[in-house]
Amino acid sequence: MSAVLLSGKQLAQTIREKAHQEARELEADGLRPTLAVVVATDDGSTHWYVRSIERAAGSAGIGCRIVDLGPDATEQVLASVLQDLSGDPSVHGIILQTPLPPGVGTDELVGHIAPEKDVDGANPLSLGRLAVGRPSFAPATARAVIEILDHFDIPLAGRNVVVIGRSAVVGKPLSLLLLERDAAVTVCHSRSGPLEKYTRTADVVVVAAGRTGLLKGSHVLSGAVVIDVGTNVLPDGSLVGDVDEDSVRGIAAALTPVPGGVGSVTTSLLLLHTTEAAREQARTLVPGSAG
Numbered sequence: 630m631s632a633v634l635l636s637g638k639q640l641a642q643t644i645r646e647k648a649h650q651e652a653r654e655l656e657a658d659g660l661r662p663t664l665a666v667v668v669a670t671d672d673g674s675t676h677w678y679v680r681s682i683e684r685a686a687g688s689a690g691i692g693c694r695i696v697d698l699g700p701d702a703t704e705q706v707l708a709s710v711l712q713d714l715s716g717d718p719s720v721h722g723i724i725l726q727t728p729l730p731p732g733v734g735t736d737e738l739v740g741h742i743a744p745e746k747d748v749d750g751a752n753p754l755s756l757g758r759l760a761v762g763r764p765s766f767a768p769a770t771a772r773a774v775i776e777i778l779d780h781f782d783i784p785l786a787g788r789n790v791v792v793i794g795r796s797a798v799v800g801k802p803l804s805l806l807l808l809e810r811d812a813a814v815t816v817c818h819s820r821s822g823p824l825e826k827y828t829r830t831a832d833v834v835v836v837a838a839g840r841t842g843l844l845k846g847s848h849v850l851s852g853a854v855v856i857d858v859g860t861n862v863l864p865d866g867s868l869v870g871d872v873d874e875d876s877v878r879g880i881a882a883a884l885t886p887v888p889g890g891v892g893s894v895t896t897s898l899l900l901l902h903t904t905e906a907a908r909e910q911a912r913t914l915v916p917g918s919a920g
């Protein structure tokens with residue numbers, strides 16, 4: 630048996646087309662949905678990723694404003710830029726790209742992103758709203774995992790799902806989205822002990838740790854579904870996930886590839902969130918123009 634590969638490419642394209650359609654409708658009403666991406670690093674892979682967002686936005690008819698503050702930007706400058714963008718009516722979505730300059734913390738800064746423009750669910754207010762089931766933008770990566778599971782008709786209600794990783798951008802919000810879908814959720818992390826203690830009973834394992842080869846075939850049940858969120862750049866420049874594909878492929882029923890899995894869907898969702906944010910902002914600004 631070899632695991633079926635759950636490619637995210639077709640789903641990513643479908644979501645991008647939906648965002649494009651939304652953008653066309655908004656444009657007809659005189660509004661160009663626009664995403665601002667704030668960058669403060671000279672890290673090559675970050676710039677590569679930001680350019681890929683810019684290209685994807687362009688192909689979906691969405692404006693993309695890259696605000697590159699350079700690797701020496703101070704926390705004050707970053708805070709002030711985020712506040713300005715939050716108040717700028719021509720910007721509908723804002724992402725603060727990591728890594729940030731040494732000594733500059735993400736936690737305080739993301740609080741400056743207006744919740745209605747927080748298309749990557751970074752502001753703690755967004756996570757809080759998610760926790761109590763109120764409308765908010767979930768981090769695009771967490772939502773991408775759910776969209777992939779839905780796309781391939783993998784049931785979640787009553788299923789045993791293990792999430793490896795508890796970060797505020799992936800593991801925690803994903804565990805909330807899974808709970809919302811009636812899964813029984815276990816969250817593992819660097820201090821939860823041997824992975825197999827949890828993963829050997831899981832119907833679905835989602836790994837988001839940023840550790841090459843962390844999840845091995847011996848960790849998973851025969852027939853499990855494995856979603857690989859990890860993105861690790863090897864010394865030769867190639868991109869791999871957190872799953873040891875060679876050993877997992879023979880045991881799991883299905884596995885997302887890296888690249889071409891969760892990441893591709895994530896970018897499309899950022900664009901869709903931007904159009905959703907633009908529509909909502911237009912509706913609130915002009916009462917009665919729900920469109």
Ligand code: NAD
Binds near residue numbers: 793794817837858892
């Ligand atoms: P993070 O470093 O903030 O968090 C990693 C989490 O993994 C932590 O909670 C940690 O406790 C856990 N962990 C680390 N080693 C572990 C181990 N040996 N056993 C169990 N748990 C362990 O990282 P993050 O921002 O959550 O990102 C996780 C991965 O997902 C990274 O590879 C990142 O590049 C990738 N990522 C991908 C996308 C995408 O769109 N595909 C988006 C965001 C992040």
